[in-house]
Amino acid sequence: MTADQKLTTRKKATALAAAPGAALSRAQLLQAYRQMKTIREFEERVHVENAAGAIPGFTHLYCGQEAVAVGACEHLDDADYIISTHRGHGHCIAKGCEVVGMMKEIHGRRDGLNGGKGGSMHIADVKKGMLGANGIVGAGQPIAVGAAIACKLRGEGKVAVSFTGDGASNQGTVFEAMNMAVVLKVPKVFVFENNGYSEHTGASYGIGCDDIVQRIEGFGIPVFEADGFDFFSVYEAMGKALALARSGAGPAAIYCTTIRYFGHFEGDPQNYRAKDEVQHYRTEKDCLLAFRKRMAESGELDEASLDQIDREVGALIERAVQEARNGQRPAPEDLLTNIYDNY
Ligand SMILES: Cc1ncc(C[n+]2csc(CCOP(=O)(O)OP(=O)(O)O)c2C)c(N)n1
Numbered sequence: 001m002t003a004d005q006k007l008t009t010r011k012k013a014t015a016l017a018a019a020p021g022a023a024l025s026r027a028q029l030l031q032a033y034r035q036m037k038t039i040r041e042f043e044e045r046v047h048v049e050n051a052a053g054a055i056p057g058f059t060h061l062y063c064g065q066e067a068v069a070v071g072a073c074e075h076l077d078d079a080d081y082i083i084s085t086h087r088g089h090g091h092c093i094a095k096g097c098e099v100v101g102m103m104k105e106i107h108g109r110r111d112g113l114n115g116g117k118g119g120s121m122h123i124a125d126v127k128k129g130m131l132g133a134n135g136i137v138g139a140g141q142p143i144a145v146g147a148a149i150a151c152k153l154r155g156e157g158k159v160a161v162s163f164t165g166d167g168a169s170n171q172g173t174v175f176e177a178m179n180m181a182v183v184l185k186v187p188k189v190f191v192f193e194n195n196g197y198s199e200h201t202g203a204s205y206g207i208g209c210d211d212i213v214q215r216i217e218g219f220g221i222p223v224f225e226a227d228g229f230d231f232f233s234v235y236e237a238m239g240k241a242l243a244l245a246r247s248g249a250g251p252a253a254i255y256c257t258t259i260r261y262f263g264h265f266e267g268d269p270q271n272y273r274a275k276d277e278v279q280h281y282r283t284e285k286d287c288l289l290a291f292r293k294r295m296a297e298s299g300e301l302d303e304a305s306l307d308q309i310d311r312e313v314g315a316l317i318e319r320a321v322q323e324a325r326n327g328q329r330p331a332p333e334d335l336l337t338n339i340y341d342n343y
């Protein structure tokens with residue numbers, strides 16, 4: 001029934017920094033819900049588009065993990081940096097990348113966010129501080145250390161954030177990035193997302209030490225643990241990690257347990273999962289349902305406002321798909337553009 005994943009309950013580093021304190025405003029709550037809902041609708045629709053053969057190349061969907069990307073990125077602005085992974089759509093949307101441009105990019109259209117030449121795994125928008133999704137597992141973390149060095153040198157209180165899966169947490173590049181971030185005391189937050197699997201390999205088999213938190217702590221990085229199904233839990237953990245990173249104390253990390261609703265890639269037969277695993281999480285743990293439940297209980301947001309967001313997001317994604325379907329492919333001469341950059 002449950003994912004092949006260790007749901008640790010240890011709260012070790014939580015005492016290191018004060019909680020952010022102030023409750024979220026109505027506008028912040030609406031924005032958090034809108035962002036999670038946008039990621040969900042975007043991904044559910046990419047799933048359908050992919051099955052229809054409309055999307056060239058490989059696609060990895062982020063459905064189920066929305067609370068992590070949004071809980072982390074709602075603390076950031078355009079001048080903070082993030083680096084994503086091969087499962088990058090959610091991180092891009094959470095960091096403010098334009099959704100229609102993203103859908104066009106994934107469909108390989110000329111007016112996509114990256115000229116239709118990057119596709120699902122290479123979406124980037126430097127103006128939004130989104131330094132790129134990345135098809136190479138573990139490649140983003142050292143890049144984010146470089147961005148964090150830039151943040152430190154500029155001295156404007158900005159940070160760099162990398163996202164790392166349970167599988168990527170085994171990569172040497174991630175170890176090196178953690179060590180270098182500590183040695184150079186850079187303002188960097190490592191966000192670890194344990195969704196239970198690295199491709200088809202269970203985390204409990206693939207993580208030799210059985211405990212990613214312990215591994216991160218071994219590098220001298222304080223870790224704040226979060227329930228990756230719960231926006232508020234991630235938001236709080238990220239607030240604490242950012243407070244440390246921005247204080248000049250060096251890097252911090254958050255560790256979130258979560259699950260992906262779709263296969264590793266679109267087309268994955270998922271024979272390694274129990275038949276009812278995803279349904280269990282969709283029904284019992286879903287971040288959107290949990291958010292709505294909490295709002296109903298606290299009375300902070302009314303149901304009608306959330307329903308209205310659902311309609312607006314649905315219309316946005318529908319427009320994105322229609323425009324993406326009708327877009328032009330890159331022209332042959334586009335092969336020779338965007339190859340070199342001038343500094
Ligand atoms: C250096 C490298 N090794 C292997 C792969 C193949 N690969 C792509 S995704 C993936 C699994 C990554 O798992 P995880 O970090 O847990 O991320 P998730 O897919 O769960 O989001 C692997 C092994 C790759 N892209 N790059």
Ligand SMILES: [Mg+2]
Pocket residue numbers: 165166167193194195196197198199
């Ligand atoms: Mg994983």
